[in-house]
Amino acid sequence: MTSTLINVFKKLNITAVTQIRLCSSATNVVSEHRDISVIKKDWKFPPQYTKPREVWIENLDTVKENKLGLFELHPLIYATVPRIDLIHRNVEWQKKYRWVSWAHTKTRAEVRGGGRKPWPQKGLGRARHGSIRSPLWRGGGIVHGPRSGKTHFFMLPFHMRIHGLTSTLSAKFAQDDLHVVKDLELPTEESEYLIDLIKERNWGPSVLIVDDTDYAPRNITVATDNLPYVNIMPVYGLNVYSMLKHDTLILTHAAAQKIEERLLNHLHSNTAIQQAKFKLDQV
């Protein structure tokens, strides 16, 4: 394991100032579109120690990729330390908080029968037993077995959830699996079009599309309806598990901004209420 890592380091020839991603593929030359807009942003919380990342805004209205502009992403959200352990903790949490274990075993009291002493205490030369359903017996009750309706619910601390999201977004972005599109307008509602597009751009096969509204345009909803590996999600549903489950993450321009804004706000404000101990809303 260690030698593999060392080899990876040697191959990488790491330099600290390397820009992670300037353009997604060298073949698509910018000069095809002369009116490239570069969106510089003034954030409420500007990056202090790292430079903003730049990402192409792509289109969805042709199968072939067109670059419509450059867009700045905040490094605190899209280029932070990819904490794999935090990502794992988040996935673990998402699996567990909704899991109710229904495995069930019977105790010696619940197994049918066994009320009578099988044989007298003394005089037979046999071992003493009081019940044929004792846990020592075959077909007897189970001690400390699983009892049904066990919940595995817990809340992951607030900032672990926040950093899980930023870590996953950063990892996706660093691995070229995060793309920003202008909007979700497709020219047709054929699934074939979307399949071709995904193949042409080397996305996927599984793709998660995130928009900032609950209502996606009709064409894309119809096109993705029969494609189980292409899913659409609003910004408020964005989560670590789904991002990892899908190979490629497609954010609309508005969604990327909204995610950035909300996470930055949480990272820079007083979160005492969110950090407080989780209480079930019951007396």
Add this chain to the structure above:
Amino acid sequence: MGSRQITEKSLVMLRSLPRLSLANIRDNPGSKKNTKRGRGQHGGDKHGAGNKGSGQRQNYMRLGYETGNNPFYLRMPHEPYYKGHHHRREYPPISLLEIQKLIDTDLIDITQPIDIASIVKSGLYNFFPDKKHFGINLTDEGVDSFAAKINIEVQWASEQVIAAIEKNGGVITTAYYDPHSLFLLKNPKKFFESGQAIPRRMIPPADVIEYYTSAETRGYLADPEKISQERFRLSQKYGYELPNIENDQCYTMLCERKDPRQIFHGLEPGWVVNLKDKCILKPKDDELLQFYAS
């Protein structure tokens, strides 16, 4: 999180590694501790409970028991120092140093009058009205380094604290709030969402009437004339020149005080704050107006 170099290096490394997925993530090694008790020949030796006696059996003696001696708590006569402590008012302290820190880190806006609501909103002070906490006791830690001109309203303050604030050209008021008002001030949003009308603030109980009507303690029920005399007297006592707030540019802010029946700055009793439509509903009925008038 981490230095810039580490971030860059790890992101560059990720680029050439396989795609991150549900199948290739893991927690840090050693981060999980097994809480199961060991079993088997040596795995389950003593389980940390030691050898022999009540330690092993974990049947510890009751608290204060001295294995047959007349125990200390019975040997000594009863001295009721804390008799009735659960009925007394508490004022959880915050020091001038901490107030200065809140101001320096921009968690409090000093262009507005400061009250308990704005201090709680900073997130670094908390109190519990249901535990007989009756507001802020402003303590004198950091009097020498305090250098802000503020209009602050607290529930308890010592003479040094008053002097420190007035020396910098600020003003301080001590004001009483009943527990119900304090719940409102602690979490105004929760109250406004309930859709109720803002109640009147109650008058202080008999044993603190004197404190809140006295000019030495800058009580909110004291005569303003006497307060200005006391301000001068205090400056003479501590030997500083009293800044003239009449000529100050934030004179109006420094002169702002709440009505003795008022809970929130800028909101009068009887008003209903509608957060959904972002408007304030005011009573018009004469009976209501008369009820809420101070």
